[in-house]
Amino acid sequence: MPKVVSDVTCPFCGTLCDDLEVTVSDDNKKILSVRNACAIGAEKFNHTSLPGRVTRPRMRQPDGTFKEITYDEAIDWTANMLVKSKKTLMYGWASTSCQAMSVGHEIAEKVGGVVDNCATVCHGSSLIAIQDVGIPSCTLGEVKNRADRVVFWGCNPAHAHPRHMSRYSIFPRGFFTVKGHKGRKIYCVDCRYTDTARVADEFIQVQQGHDYELLNAFRTAARGEPLPDTIGGVPKEKVYKIVEELKGGRFGVIFFGMGLTHTLGRNHNIDIAISFTRDMNDYMKFSIIAMRGHWNVTGSGQVLSWQYGFPYAVDLSRRSKARYQTGETTSVDLLVRNEVEACFNIATDPGAHFPIDSVISMSKKPTVTVDPHINMSTEISDIHIPVAMVGVETGGCAYRMDNVPIETRKVVDAPDGMLTDVELLTKINARVDQLMEAK
Amino acid sequence: MKMKTVTLTVKQAPELYLECENITPDTFAGKKIDEIAQLPAYQGKEDTTLGEYFTIAGEAGATAAETQIILKGDCSKMKYIGIKMTAGEVLINSSADMYTGGWMKGGKLVVKGDVHSFCGLGMEGGEFIIEGNAGNYLGASYRGDWRGMQGGIIRVKGNVGSDVCTFMNGGELIVEGNAAVHIATHAEGGKIIIKGDVNRRVGGQMVKGEVIVLGKIGLMMPGFKYTKDVDLEVDGTKAKFAEYIGDLGERHPKRKGEPVYGKIFLKK
């Protein structure tokens, strides 16, 4: 009889929905159906038993093809690479468990690695801004229960976080928000009219690359100071009107994404959005939340922080100290400047997401990629080590976009003989110890 | 003060980048040449020495103030040269990499070439001259620190990048060429002179301080308001400038009941 596993946490995006119901075959090997997930989340579970799944490590041959090798051979090659390299980029982590990250950090400390996660090409800008000006924020349940003014700035949850609006930000009826979305005013600021804008009460079209200036105008308006006629294509009258409407609410929140993190100024855009949020707290309650992308990039930031004090781009290459400087110890910079000798990717796909110069740089260095899938990174690596899918075939702790920790569950068995991230990293750690002792 | 000179000539390029935090007058002072050659240098987990990468000749002074360091050869992959120096002189005859002159407290540092990013970070005093271009974060604060450049003077003959003098509290920067974006963001003091053009975002979230631009500003921040024209003499040039006060979106301290604003002077 198939069984239903409930309260399953979805391991895809930062919304980290934990109400999924997955029906599993009674031999525990196949996922039959998924309920409550969005299309993206459902696919994460459904694709585990697609044909063509790689279940054993593969090593690139001189002629460019891949040959299957054993886990032990892959572990030995990887450990040798790590021990030999002066400075290794150990990148990814955003789709694995906190328990796995912990083992990975032990390895990095021993071999002189730089541990970086996907924030480096995503919300790293937000983290930098928070390091400069702090952040007034709240958990998503506070938004659900109290928010009556919701601003989406440079983000498009309709596409990237599909259940966000129904679980937290627009539609839910909470304790103080019994009217649901009818009791909220929704604003969408973007350079183009997105599907999220369609759901908003007001769409503000900002000229691309002018968010910093527009937010400066919002702050200036909030202080009752004069403004030029238009800012970033937005007339000043609209700016004053919106600020007054926001002040008329009880609880406001700004959700933001790549529209701020990746346009001119990057961290400065978020910095000024946070400063605006802080200013508004003089009039009402106001918070701001980053729409984190990966389901556990936040977790990687947390584990790195309690172990070394920095949320990403942690340079452990001196092995006696942890250092951090985004722009220097961040992956793209290290690769483009050729400041590392080897690469270890886990639970992410830099081949697909990094600027091409850094991918070319990576392809010229000894590289190991740990991932359940064949992806762009595996195809430029020397070794591809597949592992069980975290959140589906093995559990572990994850952190939601608002830093709330939620446990992911094991729902099905991984294919026979496959290792989990924790098991693989533990074995690599042991082999590194052996090699270093022999030296 | 009579100075003694130590000359370091690059004899092999590092495979990655060499961390040269020990190349400062303070570290060299009072040491013999073979001791200097034994000073640690680093590439990732490789512990090496200055002597592996440089031929070292000459003599160090007894104190930092009496020590001059001259670097010959290509230093463009050397990081941290001159950091935290309190006195003496360092002359680099090529470009240099990141953190050159970081946390400098005194003395004179000259680079006959370009410098990369994070140079002059948190500078407290001394003179830092860059004859080429500078990368990003020149004279800025370390990540997260609200205490940026405190004092000293940085002069750049070429252009500078972005995030110039973030969180500046004091000191002076003079740029002969152009600047990119985000100049004096979050500044609470200090003075910046840019003789060329600036793209955008001058004085964003500025509390106090001065930025003087002789060329053009691509787009003025909406939080800056024109007040009046003034005559100024700037690094030897006399001209009429439009004065702007701001950032009006930011908090400002009060003196005798009146707010003290940051100022941008734009040459007319």
Place this chain on the structure above:
Amino acid sequence: MSEFIIKNGHVFDPVQGIKGDKKDIAVKDGKIVETSVLSSSAKQIDAKGKSVMAGAMEIHAHVAGPKVNLGRWYRPEDKLFDSHKTPGMTRIEGGKSIPTVFKTGYSYARMGYTFAMEAAMPPLYARHVHEEIHDTPIIDEAALPVFGNNWFMLEYLKNHEIENNAAYVAWTLNQTKGYGIKIVNPGGTEAWAWGLNCLSVNDPVPYFDITPAEIITGLIETNEYLGLPHSIHIHGNNLGNPGCYETTLDTLKLAEGFKAKNNFGRKQVMHQTHLQFHSYGGDNWGNFESKAKEVMDYVNKQDNLTIDTGNVTLDETTTMTADGPFEHHLGGLNHLKWANVDVELETAAGVVPYIYSPDIKVCAIQWAIGLELALYAKDPMRCFITTDHPNAGPFTRYPRVIKWLMSRKARDTQIKAFKNSDKVVAATNIAEMDREITLYELAAMTRAGPAASLGLSKDYGGLKPGMNADIAVFNINPDNMPSDPEEIEKIFSGVAYLFKDGKICVKDGVVVDNGNKRTFWVDVKVKENKQVAHDVKEKFLKYYSINERNYPVPDSYAPHPYVIAVDATQ
């Protein structure tokens, strides 16, 4: 297992009333035993000319959890030029005001501590707290979930439903693997979710319409109904404002008439934490002054109260607390980066860096107040030393605080070094106080006292045979005390030996073993309560943003648990 005999040390043990006598302490299989029990193969530890105490117990510090970690990662400058590796069995350490978990464990151990209580755990984030506790080496830890602004509690106590509230508290302790009832700015932090606050014990909480006084007394009753090992642990309303000492006295007075009811030897019904922040007089920063004497006059008279000091160490540090509105206020004063997180149905947290400069009169007065509290304390078993780490200063400054407490000369040196020395002296009593805390009193204030307050006095805080072998040996000779107070600070910065569960973990200030730290938590059994079960189900369905089944912390997060079972079913 291992046997040790610590020979010829001067023993300071308030549990047995030993005030520095030379006595051998025997260790076997992780416990302190009678010396007669040891075999001849027991390893000899020479403690001649040294002092021997139980391992110290930190009763209140912010060392593990979401706001601590936010403090860490949003302050990279806290680790600039600071991250390092120390000799011994250590990982990389870093963080001047907010140490990383490795530095936290090692630093406490090096100073002779064997236990730390994470002061405030937001139940929704309990998993995070336990992940950090798990990664903190050597020292045992526990965490106090916060209840003072919890929606369930606000509703139950409005109707004085003590039994329901108790069932809910028991459920939460079990779900979060928590230790007891922490209260922070009762009612005020829920008000803060709307940008408001409760600044006196009688200010009603918006919407929930219950006062902080009702919350506090209701939770005292709940705590004693359950018979928990610790009492309520409270950070009262109006923290940090000039004149707040009156609110403090109002808060303390709420404990009058209550008697402790438990099987753990605990005598207090209220532990007031970081009292320094709550002992301010005057009504503005200009006439700001110490009310430590007035507050301690009251505390000394009541025998059902314990307090900890919250000493200011005159450092750059980071403030962090569940008193959200206070942090917003502080950020507005010093304009430094303010972080805030409101937590649905439960609590909030705020973080702001702060510099306690000796050149600023107010900071110097705060320094004096913290010391005055300890120097006025009549019963060292009821007054414990903390810095409310990192709020008043990093816990790594304990040796410096001990120096000030033990040496009037050291205090005078500091007073003279203040820029506004005259004004500081005028606003405080510190300059006239000549009391110097003795080693015996120190053992009470940092070991036996906290253990008793936490309900752990059977096995911890002393050196009586049968107790756990958590022992610290210091290079200080009571027969030949150092004349230079700086020596005191040096001595307490590094133990000669730290025994944890009978294993030597630190020797001469160097970590030699990481031990087997445990997570302490309290498992309370109550009668089945259908109302509470229904309320829990309903609130998760309607108001929480996660599912009820995903709330509890699984056992894998506390792989070495020390579970204290409490039966509250009668």
